[in-house]
Amino acid sequence: MTSLTAERIVRTESEKGRFYVGKKRRQLLMNTFAYLVLGLGGIATLVPFYWMVASSLKSLGEIYQFPPTLLPSTLHFENYILAWRIIPFATFFRNTAYISLSVTLGQLFTCSLAGYAFARLRFPGRDRIFLLYLSTMMVPFSVVMIPLYILMRNLGWIDSHLALIVPGLVSVFGTFLMRQFFSTIPKELEDAARIDGCSFFRLYWTIMLPISKPAVATLGILTFMNTWNDFLWPLIVISTIPHKTLPLGLLMLLEQQAIKTPWHMVMAAGTFSILPILVVFTLGQKYYVQGIVTSGLKGSA
Amino acid sequence: MSAITASDPGPVLPRRRGALAEFKRAFTALQREETISGYLFILPNLLGFLAFTIFPLLFAFSITFTEWDLSKAPQFNGLQNYAALFKDDLFWKALGKSFYYTFGAVPAGIFLAFCLALLLNQKIKGVVLFRTIYFLPQVTLVVASAMVWNWLYQPDFGLLNFLLGLVGIQGPRWIYSTAWAMPAAIIYCNWMGIPPSSLILLAGLQGIPGELYEAAEIDGAGSFGRLRYVTLPLMTPSLFFVMVISLIGAMQTFSQFYVLTQGGPARATTTLTLYIYQLAFSWFKMGYASTVAAVLFLILLILTLIQWRVAHRWVYGFSE
Numbered sequence: 001m002t003s004l005t006a007e008r009i010v011r012t013e014s015e016k017g018r019f020y021v022g023k024k025r026r027q028l029l030m031n032t033f034a035y036l037v038l039g040l041g042g043i044a045t046l047v048p049f050y051w052m053v054a055s056s057l058k059s060l061g062e063i064y065q066f067p068p069t070l071l072p073s074t075l076h077f078e079n080y081i082l083a084w085r086i087i088p089f090a091t092f093f094r095n096t097a098y099i100s101l102s103v104t105l106g107q108l109f110t111c112s113l114a115g116y117a118f119a120r121l122r123f124p125g126r127d128r129i130f131l132l133y134l135s136t137m138m139v140p141f142s143v144v145m146i147p148l149y150i151l152m153r154n155l156g157w158i159d160s161h162l163a164l165i166v167p168g169l170v171s172v173f174g175t176f177l178m179r180q181f182f183s184t185i186p187k188e189l190e191d192a193a194r195i196d197g198c199s200f201f202r203l204y205w206t207i208m209l210p211i212s213k214p215a216v217a218t219l220g221i222l223t224f225m226n227t228w229n230d231f232l233w234p235l236i237v238i239s240t241i242p243h244k245t246l247p248l249g250l251l252m253l254l255e256q257q258a259i260k261t262p263w264h265m266v267m268a269a270g271t272f273s274i275l276p277i278l279v280v281f282t283l284g285q286k287y288y289v290q291g292i293v294t295s296g297l298k299g300s301a
Numbered sequence: 302m303s304a305i306t307a308s309d310p311g312p313v314l315p316r317r318r319g320a321l322a323e324f325k326r327a328f329t330a331l332q333r334e335e336t337i338s339g340y341l342f343i344l345p346n347l348l349g350f351l352a353f354t355i356f357p358l359l360f361a362f363s364i365t366f367t368e369w370d371l372s373k374a375p376q377f378n379g380l381q382n383y384a385a386l387f388k389d390d391l392f393w394k395a396l397g398k399s400f401y402y403t404f405g406a407v408p409a410g411i412f413l414a415f416c417l418a419l420l421l422n423q424k425i426k427g428v429v430l431f432r433t434i435y436f437l438p439q440v441t442l443v444v445a446s447a448m449v450w451n452w453l454y455q456p457d458f459g460l461l462n463f464l465l466g467l468v469g470i471q472g473p474r475w476i477y478s479t480a481w482a483m484p485a486a487i488i489y490c491n492w493m494g495i496p497p498s499s500l501i502l503l504a505g506l507q508g509i510p511g512e513l514y515e516a517a518e519i520d521g522a523g524s525f526g527r528l529r530y531v532t533l534p535l536m537t538p539s540l541f542f543v544m545v546i547s548l549i550g551a552m553q554t555f556s557q558f559y560v561l562t563q564g565g566p567a568r569a570t571t572t573l574t575l576y577i578y579q580l581a582f583s584w585f586k587m588g589y590a591s592t593v594a595a596v597l598f599l600i601l602l603i604l605t606l607i608q609w610r611v612a613h614r615w616v617y618g619f620s621e
Contacts, residue, residue: 042434048449050610066458105512114346123339123609128496136354140553140601142577142594146587147357167393200338236582250444270445281440293504
């Protein structure tokens with residue numbers, strides 16, 4: 001007869017099979033199993049990264065060695081300096097940084113403003129306009145990229161950073177995220193402010209915005225990282241070297257034909273290219289993860 | 302254009318119905334302030350949206366009826382682009398590759414993501430550490446990670462074949478073989494894509510109330526029974542969400558393929574998006590490229606619609 005407490009199901013001796021394991025021990029087994037699998041999976045996930053860093057410190061000859069060596073025989077730190085100089089990475093970093101920052105700030109501003117309006121202000125056509133926004137979320141980028149390119153061409157923005165920044169200042173997804181967030185804020189807060197004679201803009205600026213810090217942080221981190229990593233659109237619009245972004249610069253090193261692919265430099269370049277983003281990610285991890293969970297978006301195309 | 306002229310000393314309501322007067326009559330002053338603020342607030346956003354989303358969308362549709370190589374004005378050619386689709390071998394091949402990739406990567410990916418989520422849900426310490434590690438592939442530049450994987454996949458001196466050789470397996474030529482290139486790409490993309498999916502699923506798992514598990518236990522369910530009767534049914538909404546999102550994303554994958562294999566060898570990994578890019582920016586056939594893109598859009602719509610329709614049969618709490 002089993003005891004009916006929710007805490008422990010006690011089985012009598014006759015009900016225990018030969019392999020019966022007590023509840024506490026079962027939990028311990030599960031945990032150990034989980035640790036084991038997660039640990040192995042973690043190691044497997046990190047292998048490519050380890051390989052990149054290890055290769056970046058080897059000499060070119062050693063990279064080609066077979067069977068491959070696990071650790072570099074001597075540490076060639078000069079690979080990093082060589083890689084930095086052979087291609088103007090400083091320019092690429094600068095470009096990418098300021099483009100990512102501009103787009104992020106711009107999006108935060110336009111999307112939070114509009115998100116608040118869609119969520120809380122009443123004006124004719126509000127819901128219909130928002131529905132229009134939603135309906136475009138499913139449109140693949142491939143459809144839009146061609147006319148957008150032609151538009152950039154007609155505006156004379158090809159190969160300039162304007163083409164990368166201006167279209168990115170507005171985001172349907174960002175607006176959607178902010179609206180969702182603002183619709184969860186209690187109305188009493190606004191009513192109180194309005195009764196005290198607050199204008200809508202002041203309401204937005206001094207009350208709503210500070211409250212929305214988590215949502216702003218989430219959108220900010222997501223946008224910053226997606227813009228930094230963006231590949232397809234810069235590939236389409238940027239053609240000359242001084243304007244290239246970091247992904248394009250790295251690709252350039254990989255694709256150049258003049259000398260045989262300098263893998264040691266390529267690996268070094270890869271390593272220092274991903275460092276800034278790793279730092280940003282580690283710092284803002286909580287918000288980035290939250291952004292992914294809410295949106296389901298997985299990086300840029 | 303106010304109907305109240307300076308010389309009119311008369312009634313409160315204007316006689317002539319100008320637009321402004323209509324506005325002033327229909328809304329109170331407070332409502333007017335709200336309406337104007339509303340429009341002003343969405344203005345920057347709306348302008349960008351119209352200029353960079355709606356306008357290109359309509360423009361793209363109109364381009365599909367032309368032949369345009371950008372060196373001269375577009376030539377209207379009716380439905381010729383659409384007719385050409387049927388005879389275009391490259392298109393059908395690319396479509397096949399897209400489906401191959403999508404249905405090869407997504408189901409396995411979701412399954413593994415689910416397992417990962419289950420593991421992460423055990424009350425173990427260091428979840429943050431694991432999360433950081435598992436997310437690294439997703440946040441690194443695709444160019445960087447594809448580059449490393451390209452190296453790992455090298456048949457003669459890559460790490461992967463070396464490890465396979467250790468256990469006595471002769472590794473295939475991976476990205477240099479038409480048969481193995483797509484599987485290679487699938488593995489790489491799942492390395493990147495599984496952790497984010499698993500986090501979405503983890504959030505779903507954490508939303509399941511503990512009392513349900515206890516109730517199941519009381520009724521005699523073992524671990525597997527709990528999984529089958531409590532976890533899985535209640536996870537169907539999250540699974541559905543991940544499935545829809547993953548399918549849409551998978552059909553649009555670009556940069557991974559571009560850097561890892563450049564669509565090769567012999568177009569073995571040229572998916573629809575790569576084909577569209579090639580048509581538009583290598584061969585400058587804007588009209589035809591837009592047509593293929595429109596077809597991609599249509600496919601995505603149909604796929605999503607199908608999933609939506611079937612959803613009420615298996616997704617918990619989904620009402621049509």
